Amino acid sequence: MSKNTSHGGAASKEGHSPPSRHSQSEQGNEDNPQTNCKDHNAKWDFWSLSPESLHQVTILFSDWGILKTYRHMDGFGSHTFSLINTQDDTLSESLRERVWCKFHFKTLQGHQTLTEEESAKIKGEDPDHATHDLFEVIAKKDYPKWRMCIQVMTEIPS
Structure with missing residues (x-):
């Protein structure tokens, strides 16, 4: 039996990552609870402390960006x-x-x-x-x- 599936994705490659990292990814994109503004330090912390994210952000800021x-x-x-x-x-x-x-x-x-x-x-x-x-x-x-x-x-x- 064939099913029609949708494949959401991105233009940069991510490897397999443990499910525990998904909550960290969401935290890196949340607003700062004190200022209610985007927290760029949290985003960079997530990107730099996760090998998968560091790989992806390196591609994003390269000539392939x-x-x-x-x-x-x-x-x-x-x-x-x-x-x-x-x-x-x-x-x-x-x-x-x-x-x-x-x-x-x-x-x-x-x-x-x-x-x-x-x-x-x-x-x-x-x-x-x-x-x-x-x-x-x-x-x-x-x-x-x-x-x-x-x-x-x-x-x-x-």
């Missing part, structure tokens, strides 16, 4: 799924192990980014430029392509 269009970016799924091989009758029940996976989509158009100046100009003229670009190339039947990959982890190391 401002992507030109959706066609020219990779996509990294946020959700982790469990997969179990139930179709292979040659495997005994004990060998039908569960694996945890994240879906990743690697662009086949190549990566293209914008400078801060280019981004300010384009976003000022058309805030939806990336969506318009995608719509226009599909209308021309110039379909963008991505290679779908999965990051797999067995239950034992997790």
